[in-house]
Amino acid sequence: MAYQTDQELLTRFEYYTLEMEAQIQKGEDFKKVSEHLPFMAIFSYSDPTKIIHTNQRHQKITGYAPDEVREKRSQYLKDIVHPASLEYIRKHIPEFYLKQNHHQTMTFVQQVLLPGNSGYCPVFTFTKPSRLPDGLVIRLLAEPKDFERMSGKMERVLEIVQFKLDNFKRFQVLSNREIEILTLLVNGVDNPKIADQLYISRRTVETHRKHIKRKLDIHSYRDLMKYAFAFGIIDI
């Protein structure tokens, strides 16, 4: 199955998860509802490493049968999930399940070893806190093939995530005022207008710009725009 846009993939993820939850709530067996899903599905409770079921698609792609995963889950995780990804999942996913309401969704990338691929591949994983009485959570995973056909869009999302991670520390040292000015800059507001809008002199704007440039190691407007996209401070 190929998806035109990334949003389409997200929408499908969301749709299938809600649909499955609704069917399980009606009394359907969760093993049955995930059987013909076009995605890999993993079922667990709030501890994401205590996997209780995986679907057919998952077996087809990873080579692990549901009972194999269930019985040897720590071995399975160690064998196919990159240690850094596993650490992320252990640390952040239970937190997410606890803190958010069931309307909140999360999509993250994890690195997985899949048969037929050399090295780890990025796999997009979608999940949301459970709205089922017993707290069963569903994770849906798209295989790399799914987004390779998406005209390189997923690749771009990953590039941006990488940039954000690489430059997170730099961005953090900006003051609130500097972030305010940066936001205006990347949205095309010029110095005189920034000065007017913030009730400061043009020279002060100039000084702030100099500091921003130095702190973020910016050499061109294009560099500035990378920050704008990575940190979500641009209006498209």
Place this chain on the structure above:
Amino acid sequence: MNKFYPTGPVTDQIRQMTKLHNFRNERLELFETLTERELEILTLVADGQNNPTIAKHLGIKRVTVQNHRTSIREKLNIQNDSDYIKFALAYDLIKF
């Protein structure tokens, strides 16, 4: 897909790329009015090149570059430098 990417949330980035995708679709007709030369210049401007560099690179006069830029701005209704980059990214003229 051999490059290694770290684990982390991507929801916000996907939303942003979706907005860019919509930006592209909403302006397809405008974009299609650009000539080959204008496309070339838009790409270089978005890439951060200034007029003298572009003139030299393409072997044309600076004033010609300036005229092309004016034409691009009018055709695409570009208000500022930020818009050049949005267009170039949306139409895959430059990489992120």
